[in-house]
Amino acid sequence: MTDPLDRLLKDWASRAAADDKSFAALERNIATQMREARHRSSSALAETPAFSPWSRLAWFSLGAATTLAIALAVVRLPLLANSTGTPDLVQSSASVHRLFDEVNRLFAGNLRWVAQSDGAVELGIDPDKDESEHDGSHFAVHIAVVSRTGSRAPWKQVWESDVLTRSEQVIDIAPNQKRDDRIGLWIYPVADGRFAVDSRLSLNAPIRIYSDSSDVVEDGKPTAIAVTIVGSKEYRVYQTVTRLKPKEDGPC
Amino acid sequence: MDGISNEHLVDSFRQTGEMRHLDELVHRHMPKVRAMIYAMVLNHADADEITQEVFIRMANGIAGFQKKALFSTWLYRIAMNTTHSFLRRRSRNPADVYAEPPDQPDRAAGPDRALMANETGAEIERALADLSPSLRSAITLTAVQGLDVKEAARIEGCLAATMYWRVYEARKQLQKRLVRYLKS
Numbered sequence: 001m002t003d004p005l006d007r008l009l010k011d012w013a014s015r016a017a018a019d020d021k022s023f024a025a026l027e028r029n030i031a032t033q034m035r036e037a038r039h040r041s042s043s044a045l046a047e048t049p050a051f052s053p054w055s056r057l058a059w060f061s062l063g064a065a066t067t068l069a070i071a072l073a074v075v076r077l078p079l080l081a082n083s084t085g086t087p088d089l090v091q092s093s094a095s096v097h098r099l100f101d102e103v104n105r106l107f108a109g110n111l112r113w114v115a116q117s118d119g120a121v122e123l124g125i126d127p128d129k130d131e132s133e134h135d136g137s138h139f140a141v142h143i144a145v146v147s148r149t150g151s152r153a154p155w156k157q158v159w160e161s162d163v164l165t166r167s168e169q170v171i172d173i174a175p176n177q178k179r180d181d182r183i184g185l186w187i188y189p190v191a192d193g194r195f196a197v198d199s200r201l202s203l204n205a206p207i208r209i210y211s212d213s214s215d216v217v218e219d220g221k222p223t224a225i226a227v228t229i230v231g232s233k234e235y236r237v238y239q240t241v242t243r244l245k246p247k248e249d250g251p252c
Numbered sequence: 253m254d255g256i257s258n259e260h261l262v263d264s265f266r267q268t269g270e271m272r273h274l275d276e277l278v279h280r281h282m283p284k285v286r287a288m289i290y291a292m293v294l295n296h297a298d299a300d301e302i303t304q305e306v307f308i309r310m311a312n313g314i315a316g317f318q319k320k321a322l323f324s325t326w327l328y329r330i331a332m333n334t335t336h337s338f339l340r341r342r343s344r345n346p347a348d349v350y351a352e353p354p355d356q357p358d359r360a361a362g363p364d365r366a367l368m369a370n371e372t373g374a375e376i377e378r379a380l381a382d383l384s385p386s387l388r389s390a391i392t393l394t395a396v397q398g399l400d401v402k403e404a405a406r407i408e409g410c411l412a413a414t415m416y417w418r419v420y421e422a423r424k425q426l427q428k429r430l431v432r433y434l435k436s
Contacts, residue, residue, distance in 0.1 A: 004434045005427055006395045012376045013287055013396045018296065023283060030278050030304050034311040035271060170337050186337055188409050196409055198309075198333055214313040214330055 117161035117175035137167040138244040147235045158206045258323035285331045291392040292335045306331045328407045379429040390418035
């Protein structure tokens with residue numbers, strides 16, 4: 001016999017369900033949008049990609065970005081550059097952590113993320129008290145665009161970004177404050193030590209590329225999230241998510 | 253395409269690229285996904301918008317589906333992640349919450365019953381809205397969608413023990429809040 005609470009909730013859910021006509025309309029919208037998304041994806045893999053980052057989905061992201069733009073004060077600071085001028089996560093994570101600690105104290109613990117792209121560090125400061133539920137895990141995410149000419153040629157890194165964040169933090173960043181470039185991230189640790197990662201990347205330079213992935217990934221293992229070929233050059237986007245050990249954790 | 257498994261449809265799409273396989277997956281899962289999302293956001297317009305986003309994500313990510321879980325688990329995980337993200341964004345702009353007028357009573361069921369159903373529905377929605385998102389998703393996945401606790405834990409990416417606690421806590425709060433309707 002069904003539990004009375006279950007019965008009550010199921011009755012409510014069936015009354016609250018959309019009618020057949022609404023379902024049919026929703027199904028048609030989804031079919032149209034899936035075809036548009038597929039067309040965009042195919043175009044991105046073509047030799048001369050027709051890049052259109054402001055899709056319906058991107059507009060949804062833009063809505064989130066607008067919300068964040070209101071809520072977050074994004075502060076740009078000069079990079080704590082290393083001596084080579086080619087910062088990467090390994091070389092600069094200590095610097096970013098120090099910066100993170102200092103600025104987090106300055107903003108009374110309201111620092112939410114740190115991003116480093118093309119020689120600049122951006123910080124997400126949330127003036128509101130954080131009441132969301134998260135398990136306290138912190139992550140470093142390295143996104144790299146690499147290219148090569150020919151299948152035997154070595155890979156060369158052409159763009160990269162590093163983000164420090166924590167679990168369940170919704171991130172929508174315009175790297176270097178370029179309006180049309182976007183990094184979206186959301187990470188959730190799952191029970192077997194892996195992470196569910198939703199990520200979006202749209203770049204216009206040095207290569208136009210778009211990716212939208214929702215995967216379960218292993219700690220520290222690079223994952224190819226997009227591939228495109230332009231002329232004789234192949235480009236790939238790799239994303240590596242590493243869980244920071246407690247002693248390395250930023251206090252966000 | 254009845255009788256063809258979800259996973260087979262995924263394979264067929266990967267092999268042929270024919271959109272009809274994705275359309276079939278949408279047709280099969282959309283009502284359940286939409287109901288799951290509605291129970292979380294309690295707003296029809298938002299539920300429709302998020303449902304669309306979930307299936308676009310499904311289409312974009314289907315190449316990466318590795319069959320380590322059932323297709324439905326993978327899809328529901330996308331649905332719940334997308335919904336949780338939406339709820340976090342909405343918590344920053346609470347003015348939009350529950351902006352919809354309450355649904356009209358179902359007059360075909362008779363005025364008294366319709367009014368009673370409407371009142372009960374409104375109270376259930378208020379009780380669900382007062383649960384934290386993690387408790388709301390726990391009760392949505394188990395009591396509303398009828399999934400077992402382990403499956404719900406896989407979707408939410410937490411330990412089964414955590415999910416058991418969430419379901420217990422959500423039921424306790426709802427039973428207290430809805431005691432009047434449970435007795436009748």
